[in-house]
Amino acid sequence: MLRRLRHALFLASMMAAPVWAADCAPVDFLTLPLPQGDDPVVTALRGAYPGLSVDAAGVRLADGSLIPLGEDPGRPPGARLAEPSLREQFHDIYPLAFDLTAREARWHDPGRARVEALFAALYGGSEQAVRAGLKKVAISGKASFLISERQGAACQMRAALAEVAALPTDWAPAFRNVGGSFNWRKIAGTARMSTHSYGIAFDLNADLGGYWRWSNRPEGDAGPYDNRIPADVVQVFERFGFIWGGKWHHFDGMHFEYRPEIILYARLMGQSAPLR
Numbered sequence: 385m386l387r388r389l390r391h392a393l394f395l396a397s398m399m400a401a402p403v404w405a406a407d408c409a410p411v412d413f414l415t416l417p418l419p420q421g422d423d424p425v426v427t428a429l430r431g432a433y434p435g436l437s438v439d440a441a442g443v444r445l446a447d448g449s450l451i452p453l454g455e456d457p458g459r460p461p462g463a464r465l466a467e468p469s470l471r472e473q474f475h476d477i478y479p480l481a482f483d484l485t486a487r488e489a490r491w492h493d494p495g496r497a498r499v500e501a502l503f504a505a506l507y508g509g510s511e512q513a514v515r516a517g518l519k520k521v522a523i524s525g526k527a528s529f530l531i532s533e534r535q536g537a538a539c540q541m542r543a544a545l546a547e548v549a550a551l552p553t554d555w556a557p558a559f560r561n562v563g564g565s566f567n568w569r570k571i572a573g574t575a576r577m578s579t580h581s582y583g584i585a586f587d588l589n590a591d592l593g594g595y596w597r598w599s600n601r602p603e604g605d606a607g608p609y610d611n612r613i614p615a616d617v618v619q620v621f622e623r624f625g626f627i628w629g630g631k632w633h634h635f636d637g638m639h640f641e642y643r644p645e646i647i648l649y650a651r652l653m654g655q656s657a658p659l660r
């Protein structure tokens with residue numbers, strides 16, 4: 385009986401304390417020496433995902449198939465969003481400064497266009513496959529998130545949360561009533577998979593964040609965004625490769641997702657990282 389109780393307590397302690405891979409070496413994508421290359425899209429993808437096979441034609445998958453880089457011919461933004469080429473994923477440049485004026489331009493949504501096949505290749509193409517790579521990451525007992533350990537995402541998240549917890553800012557309200565992390569689902573109102581499906585996205589406190597669909601504005605005219613997520617919390621996540629939906633015209637202020645290629649591409653295109 386006592387043995388069984390001890391065993392149950394041992395299992396509970398194992399569940400409370402996630403086991404980390406020994407090779408977790410977090411990368412600061414804002415200060416990482418910029419990788420070199422002729423094509424910034426190829427360079428950003430290679431720098432973000434060292435295990436990914438990327439060449440001038442596109443991303444080569446393990447099964448021998450190719451996700452072509454494609455073109456960015458300046459299609460209407462709705463079409464680009466619905467079915468982007470890899471190159472179109474990079475059409476809008478993500479502002480690395482805490483600048484919420486860029487999002488005032490209609491459809492300026494850097495990182496919101498995604499080639500689903502790329503994310504399926506990076507993190508898993510089914511709920512079961514993604515689930516097999518999830519790790520629980522927590523911040524000072526306040527909140528926890530399920531994030532994929534693939535591509536180093538959970539390692540990056542753990543580093544970001546440790547840095548947020550050490551900020552002098554009152555960060556705790558943003559981590560109350562968090563909106564969740566892994567969830568195999570479509571984006572509300574669309575047929576596209578959410579990045580929550582791949583275990584790379586999480587939502588902070590929805591009361592502080594704000595979401596364009598809740599503001600009764602039409603797509604393409606999302607209107608003003610009243611931000612209450614602390615800027616230095618955003619900057620810590622960006623440092624570790626997470627982009628923030630508060631910088632999108634179609635704002636999703638509670639939402640962050642692991643997109644180091646978007647951060648690296650912004651740097652390659654001349655954006656400078658904010659001073660710490």
Ligand SMILES: [Zn+2]
Nearest residue numbers: 585586587639
């Ligand atoms: Zn979200």
